[in-house]
Amino acid sequence: MPGLEDLYREIILDHYRSPRNRGELPPPAVRTEGHNPLCGDEIQVYLSVDSGLVSDVKISGQGCSISQSSASMMSAAVKGKPIAEVRSIVRRFKSMMTLEEEETAEADDQNVKLGDLEALQGVVKFPVRIKCATLAWNTLLQGLDEATA
Amino acid sequence: MSKDFANLRQDFPVLSRVINGKPLVYLDSANTSQKPHVVIDAMTDFLENGYAPINRSAYQMAAEATDLYEGARTAVAKFINAPNANEVIFTKNATEALNLIVRTWGIANLSHGDVVVLTHMEHHANIVPWHMLVAERGIVLRFIPLTSDGQLDLSNLDALLTDAKVLSFTSMSNVLGTINPSKFLCAAAHRAGAIAIVDGCQSVPHMATDVQDMGADFLAFSSHKMCGPSGLGVLWGRQQLLDAMPPFMGGGNMIADVRLDGFTCAELPAKYEAGTPPITEAIGLGAAVAYLTKIGMHNIRAHEIDLATYSMNQLTQRFGDDIVIHGPTNIEVRGATHSFAFKDLHPHDVSQVLDQSNVCVRAGHHCAKPLMRLLGANATVRASFYLYNNHQDADALCDALEQASEFFSPS
Known part of the structure; x- marks a missing residue:
């Protein structure tokens, strides 16, 4: 049985206690909302896209340590990055969060570094928590689609 | 707990299950209850014979x-x-x-x-x-x-x-x-x-x-x-x-x-x-x-009043202001179901730590979102007792909550 330390790595608890990029952005920033219907968690992702870059991102809402730290690390990882790179990071992260080996990654994705986000790898050993870790990411994807539509 | 209720734990085969060396502490009966031998046997007998x-x-x-x-x-x-x-x-x-x-x-x-x-x-x-x-x-x-x-x-x-x-x-x-x-x-x-x-x-x-x-x-x-x-x-x-x-x-x-x-x-x-x-x-x-x-429904209710009282007292005595138990304090108008907020910890995180001790509780909105909004919570931890639970189960819940508290306290 995997231990709690596999799930709650120190970096995760750090992001949970001191979340980065908390807050809201006024329009025209895109606001998208995600729900985890199992536990009632809610998250709002605010996204400013400017000249092909994710120029700013803010996160609000409530959730468990896994969903909140994942959102915090996500915001740090994508802020200031070109949209194509952000999509690569999302694909890399989501493939790390899947139990099956899926070939959804594209060639360039291999060059993307997940950095701190690697700490969330342990979540896969606790399948019921995968939805917590991916909530912010799915919400970000929606926002990206809206912002670039 | 009366002797009869101590003995009836043996009627539920799953309660003897040991996971990672620890006994099962099943506190999720408001969600779904465990089954006694007589029920399993009646169904098996019908299917077999x-x-x-x-x-x-x-x-x-x-x-x-x-x-x-x-x-x-x-x-x-x-x-x-x-x-x-x-x-x-x-x-x-x-x-x-x-x-x-x-x-x-x-x-x-x-x-x-x-x-x-x-x-x-x-x-x-x-x-x-x-x-x-x-x-x-x-x-x-x-x-x-x-x-x-x-x-x-x-x-x-x-x-x-x-x-x-x-x-x-x-x-x-x-x-x-x-x-x-x-x-x-x-x-x-x-x-x-x-x-x-x-x-x-x-x-x-x-x-x-x-x-x-x-x-x-x-x-x-x-x-x-x-x-x-x-x-x-x-x-x-x-x-x-x-x-x-x-x-x-x-x-x-x-x-x-x-x-x-x-x-x-x-x-x-x-x-x-x-x-x-x-x-x-x-x-x-x-x-x-x-x-x-x-067993008698009046006996079951009496047993659960005892469980509700004991578990409520233990939770309040051991955790004081760190725990907020929702619902009436008068046991006459409440069953042995406790939904609570524990420190500032998210219910999912609490239940994850409780699972390490095989303490099974529900964490979530309990399919009652309008009520959760009224409580000002996205989710709560819920420990719910039934006829097969005992004081040790309430103690195990408290011990596991202490571990959760230690685990998430800033180091």
């Missing part, structure tokens, strides 16, 4: 199966003191039972502007079917509010019930554990000219139920929360209402005759049991009802 269809074949085994299935119905009727076993309808679950009322009685009797009164502590199963009728028919919903300690605020009840056609309420909150005054509410509904529908999912497994004394018109409850199998619910309704209602699902078993130009319905209870029912499950519920009756 007598499985056959009911109501439609002449051979001996089919006749025996029909007797077992109808015997279960009679046992359930007696368990809730229904005047007539034909008023007991087996459904897929309690959710289907509540939907059945809305889709039959509701469709036949409610139109634009008609008022249905619910409470702020209902399970989604007693809210969403009515919302669907709001969208389709334009009925109007009113909600009985709650007091600050999680009881129904009945100070304005008569006004809320004015011109109402229905009062539909839970007899016990699955979140707060609040036991509602069902008899009083049924009488108030009738005075206002409304029918009374009772969601008995949380009370029927834990205390004696008498539909005639309660004065309800309909009662819905589930098998799996009362030591019976999943896949089965019960709808009890007064015969004159059930007779007058249109059918629910059409198909085999529910008809008296089918012609090219139409059909006529079967008599109760077949009218509401289209298709092959959960035969094995009904036989399992029959065994569960016999088991609970043998």
Whole structure:
């Protein structure tokens, strides 16, 4: 049985206690909302896209340590990055969060570094928590689609 | 805890399970209950020695199966003191039972502007079917509010019930554990000219139920929360209402005759049991009802009052201001179900740590989101006790909470 330390790595608890990029952005920033219907968690992702870059991102809402730290690390990882790179990071992260080996990654994705986000790898050993870790990411994807539509 | 209740733990094979060297501490019975040997054996025996269809074949085994299935119905009727076993309808679950009322009685009797009164502590199963009728028919919903300690605020009840056609309420909150005054509410509904529908999912497994004394018109409850199998619910309704209602699902078993130009319905209870029912499950519920009756519902309630008192005291004494237990503090009006907030920890994180000690609790919104919004929480941890729990289970819960507290405290 995997231990709690596999799930709650120190970096995760750090992001949970001191979340980065908390807050809201006024329009025209895109606001998208995600729900985890199992536990009632809610998250709002605010996204400013400017000249092909994710120029700013803010996160609000409530959730468990896994969903909140994942959102915090996500915001740090994508802020200031070109949209194509952000999509690569999302694909890399989501493939790390899947139990099956899926070939959804594209060639360039291999060059993307997940950095701190690697700490969330342990979540896969606790399948019921995968939805917590991916909530912010799915919400970000929606926002990206809206912002670039 | 009395000796009888200490001994009956042996009746539940799963309670002897050890995971990673630690015993199972099952505190999720408001969600679904564990099953005693007698229920498992009754179902196994039927499957091994007598499985056959009911109501439609002449051979001996089919006749025996029909007797077992109808015997279960009679046992359930007696368990809730229904005047007539034909008023007991087996459904897929309690959710289907509540939907059945809305889709039959509701469709036949409610139109634009008609008022249905619910409470702020209902399970989604007693809210969403009515919302669907709001969208389709334009009925109007009113909600009985709650007091600050999680009881129904009945100070304005008569006004809320004015011109109402229905009062539909839970007899016990699955979140707060609040036991509602069902008899009083049924009488108030009738005075206002409304029918009374009772969601008995949380009370029927834990205390004696008498539909005639309660004065309800309909009662819905589930098998799996009362030591019976999943896949089965019960709808009890007064015969004159059930007779007058249109059918629910059409198909085999529910008809008296089918012609090219139409059909006529079967008599109760077949009218509401289209298709092959959960035969094995009904036989399992029959065994569960016999088991609970043998122990005595009043004894079970007394045991749970003891558990609720002990666990509440332990939680408050050991954690003080770090724990906020929702719902009434008066044990007379609450069951052994505790929903709580623990420090500033998210319920998911708490339950994850509790799982390391095999302490099984529910973390989430408990299918009662309007109530959760009122509590100002996305989710709570819920520990719920049943006849097979004991003081050690409450102690294990507290010990595991202490571990959660240590684990998440800033180092």
